[in-house]
Amino acid sequence: MNKATIIEDAITYITELQKNVKVLSNQLMEMEVSSIEDAKALSKETDAPEETEENRIEPDVKVIYVNGNKLWMKMIFENRRGRLTKLMEALSAHGFELNDVSVTTSMGATLISSCVEGTLGEVLEASSMSELLQEIIKHI
Amino acid sequence: MYVETDPDCFDPNDPYSIGEVADCLGFPQALQDPHESSTFEQTMGLHEDVHSNMENCYENNENDTHLMQGMIHDGAATNHLDNQALALGNHQAPIDNNWSYAAQNFDNGPPIMLPDGQIPMIAPTLDLLDLFHNLPPRSSAALLQNQPIPSLIEPIPMGVYDPLLHLAPHPPPPLMRDLFHSLPHGCYRGTSSLFGDGGDDDGGLLYHQNHHQETENGMLKFSQDINVCLGNGRERKATKHFTTDKEKRSQMNDKFAILMSLIPNPIKTDRASVVGEAIEYIKELLRTVDELKLLVEKKRCGMGSRRKRHRMEDGDMESCITDKPISEPDQSYSSALRSSWLQRKSKVTEVDVRIIDDEVTIKLVQRKKINCLLYVSRVLDELHLDLQHVAGGHIGEHYSFLFNSKIYEGSPVFASAIASKLIEAVDGQYAMSCPTGSY
Numbered sequence: 001m002n003k004a005t006i007i008e009d010a011i012t013y014i015t016e017l018q019k020n021v022k023v024l025s026n027q028l029m030e031m032e033v034s035s036i037e038d039a040k041a042l043s044k045e046t047d048a049p050e051e052t053e054e055n056r057i058e059p060d061v062k063v064i065y066v067n068g069n070k071l072w073m074k075m076i077f078e079n080r081r082g083r084l085t086k087l088m089e090a091l092s093a094h095g096f097e098l099n100d101v102s103v104t105t106s107m108g109a110t111l112i113s114s115c116v117e118g119t120l121g122e123v124l125e126a127s128s129m130s131e132l133l134q135e136i137i138k139h140i
Numbered sequence: 141m142y143v144e145t146d147p148d149c150f151d152p153n154d155p156y157s158i159g160e161v162a163d164c165l166g167f168p169q170a171l172q173d174p175h176e177s178s179t180f181e182q183t184m185g186l187h188e189d190v191h192s193n194m195e196n197c198y199e200n201n202e203n204d205t206h207l208m209q210g211m212i213h214d215g216a217a218t219n220h221l222d223n224q225a226l227a228l229g230n231h232q233a234p235i236d237n238n239w240s241y242a243a244q245n246f247d248n249g250p251p252i253m254l255p256d257g258q259i260p261m262i263a264p265t266l267d268l269l270d271l272f273h274n275l276p277p278r279s280s281a282a283l284l285q286n287q288p289i290p291s292l293i294e295p296i297p298m299g300v301y302d303p304l305l306h307l308a309p310h311p312p313p314p315l316m317r318d319l320f321h322s323l324p325h326g327c328y329r330g331t332s333s334l335f336g337d338g339g340d341d342d343g344g345l346l347y348h349q350n351h352h353q354e355t356e357n358g359m360l361k362f363s364q365d366i367n368v369c370l371g372n373g374r375e376r377k378a379t380k381h382f383t384t385d386k387e388k389r390s391q392m393n394d395k396f397a398i399l400m401s402l403i404p405n406p407i408k409t410d411r412a413s414v415v416g417e418a419i420e421y422i423k424e425l426l427r428t429v430d431e432l433k434l435l436v437e438k439k440r441c442g443m444g445s446r447r448k449r450h451r452m453e454d455g456d457m458e459s460c461i462t463d464k465p466i467s468e469p470d471q472s473y474s475s476a477l478r479s480s481w482l483q484r485k486s487k488v489t490e491v492d493v494r495i496i497d498d499e500v501t502i503k504l505v506q507r508k509k510i511n512c513l514l515y516v517s518r519v520l521d522e523l524h525l526d527l528q529h530v531a532g533g534h535i536g537e538h539y540s541f542l543f544n545s546k547i548y549e550g551s552p553v554f555a556s557a558i559a560s561k562l563i564e565a566v567d568g569q570y571a572m573s574c575p576t577g578s579y
Contacts, residue, residue, distance in 0.1 A: 006320045007395045010418055013323050014402045017425035024432035025554070031439045032551075081548075084527050085517040097511050100533035101541075 057109045059137045063130040069118040071129050077137050079110045086140040087112075094132065095120040315415045322422045405486045405563065424482045428556045431480040431495070435554060438478075484559040489566045493559045495547075500525055500558065502543040504532075504566070512539060512566045519565045523558055524551035 057078040064072045077083070088098060101114040118124050400406050400414045403421050407413070481494035492503040502520075506512050513530075520527055525545040532541030547553060 001320055003316055004392065004395065006316050006323070007392075007399055007415075009323050010319050010422070011395070011398055011402060014399075014418065014422060014425065017422065017429060018402075020429050021425060021432065021556070024429065024436060025557070027436055028432060028439065028554075031436065081526055082521050084530075085514070085521050088514045088517055092514055098513055099511070101513060101530055103527065103530035105528040 059134065061130050061133045061137070063116075063126045063133065065124070065126040066115070069122060069124055071116045071124050071126055073112075073114060073116050073129065073133060075112045075133060075137070076109055079105050079108050083140050084110065084112075087136060090136045090140065091116070315412060315419075319415055319419050319422075322419050404560070405484060407485055407487065420483075424556065427480045427482065428554065431478065431554050434478050480555045482555050482559055484563055486563050486567050488570050489563050491559045491562050493555045493562075495555050495558075498547045498549070500543075500545050500547060500553075500555075502541075502545070502558070502562070504539075504541045504543065504562065506539040506541075506566060506570075507537065512569060513541065515565050515569050516541070516543065516562060519561050520545055523553050523561060524548040525553065525558075 057076065059078070060074075060076040062074045066072050084103065091098065095118055097117045097119050099115045099117055101112070103113075104111045116124070116129065396411055396414055399418050400409065403414070403417045406417055408417075477497060479494075479496045481492070483490070483492045485491075488507045490503075490505040490507075494501045504512070504516060513532075517527060517530075520543065525547060527543060527545045529544035530541065532539065
């Protein structure tokens with residue numbers, strides 16, 4: 001086997017594998033489409049229990065002023081799908097950025113601990129940020 | 141020595157006159173690079189010969205595929221062929237990159253011979269053409285701009301595909317050995333699917349690559365025509381060597397270029413890293429294929445059991461297994477632990493995705509200063525991943541994150557899809573935020 005053959009075989013093999021991947025993933029997509037109704041029926045069952053649970057998780061927000069335009073915040077809220085993304089979208093809409101983030105989810109609750117920085121350069125206040133965060137939680 | 145349709149416009153020794161011809165024929169000169177004069181001249185030399193022989197052979201072969209035409213990529217020649225191809229009808233859907241001109245139609249048109257019976261360049265096989273069809277626009281553009289002109293063609297190494305004839309003069313370097321080992325060891329089985337036809341032997345093993353049963357653009361029977369042409373007043377002997385070192389070097393370059401184009405997001409362009417990345421990519425593809433097979437099997441089993449669950453409230457798993465009493469591999473798939481991992485790098489981002497069962501762990505390092513947390517989180521939502529843990533922050537010039545998420549039940553997501561989407565999203569964001577920065 002010389003270099004040229006090896007390279008050519010590699011090219012052939014890679015293209016073959018890529019084809020396989022395509023075929024398999026198309027297959028998977030088709031199966032996914034046909035099983036969507038089943039999935040919907042199931043998801044109705046699984047979402048319901050979360051809301052009827054007795055020990056609901058109360059949202060909790062703590063904000064501390066660090067310096068300049070930096071605040072430290074800690075939030076606990078109930079874990080639902082997509083909530084984290086919505087939270088970050090809401091924050092970025094207000095011009096805030098999360099830095100040095102730590103998110104943990106356990107037993108149905110999400111804990112976020114992070115620095116919040118204002119991207120617009122204004123000085124932030126802890127109390128107003130705290131209110132803002134509580135508002136956001138209510139809406140997401 | 142050669143006949144050119146526009147003798148006034150065209151002087152073979154003057155590369156710049158190609159531009160005039162191109163202008164005459166109204167061809168955009170996107171690909172023309174007069175700076176690459178050396179390879180250009182080489183191509184021009186071939187170009188001359190090609191044209192002379194085109195005239196000679198035209199009477200002999202009116203129809204069928206002629207990959208030779210694919211070799212001519214520079215402005216006028218492509219244009220010339222393009223006109224021919226258009227005139228003769230076009231089987232191929234137009235593709236954006238230049239290869240389309242070559243690939244468009246080879247059903248009709250003369251093969252191209254050199255006077256001494258050598259074929260200067262031969263276009264690659266169906267697989268490689270498929271490859272070019274599948275190329276993302278960015279990389280094909282890169283290919284066009286960075287490579288010397290003949291590079292889109294893969295010339296055939298003489299005698300290489302015949303295992304009997306091939307002799308290795310010395311053991312290949314270690315990296316190549318690794319690449320070789322990562323290929324399946326009946327590696328000629330790959331070639332045998334290409335060369336299934338066998339065909340004439342005395343036309344030279346050179347032409348075996350063109351025996352191809354199914355091609356989309358009808359590149360069939362090329363070798364037969366070649367042989368006929370060769371038979372005209374010449375010895376039907378296979379010349380096994382490209383005589384010049386230049387040609388050998390350009391062949392190797394072409395092959396490396398093709399290999400590089402197959403690898404997603406190649407970082408370095410030197411040969412050794414291309415081979416290294418090819419090795420990793422092959423392994424990654426193998427894992428992905430395994431993962432997908434597993435997913436398909438699980439889904440099949442899962443679909444069966446879910447439907448039964450709706451109809452009758454008990455015995456789900458049993459019904460799943462009894463659905464497939466025969467096939468043992470299916471059962472092993474559905475109870476196997478799904479695991480896969482892969483890494484992808486782009487210029488500003490590195491992604492490491494690991495999947496075990498229904499959990500996905502993603503490590504993301506972003507080399508420049510944009511906060512990608514929001515975008516990543518959006519992408520993960522789209523991929524039906526439920527974020528459970530996130531940790532990360534700003535270290536020096538990088539943002540580094542670790543994401544741990546669960547796959548929603550029944551979602552057909554797999555590792556390489558996750559990685560590609562992430563890189564795409566993050567790089568897209570980066571590009572948007574720094575439009576003038578060097579990418």
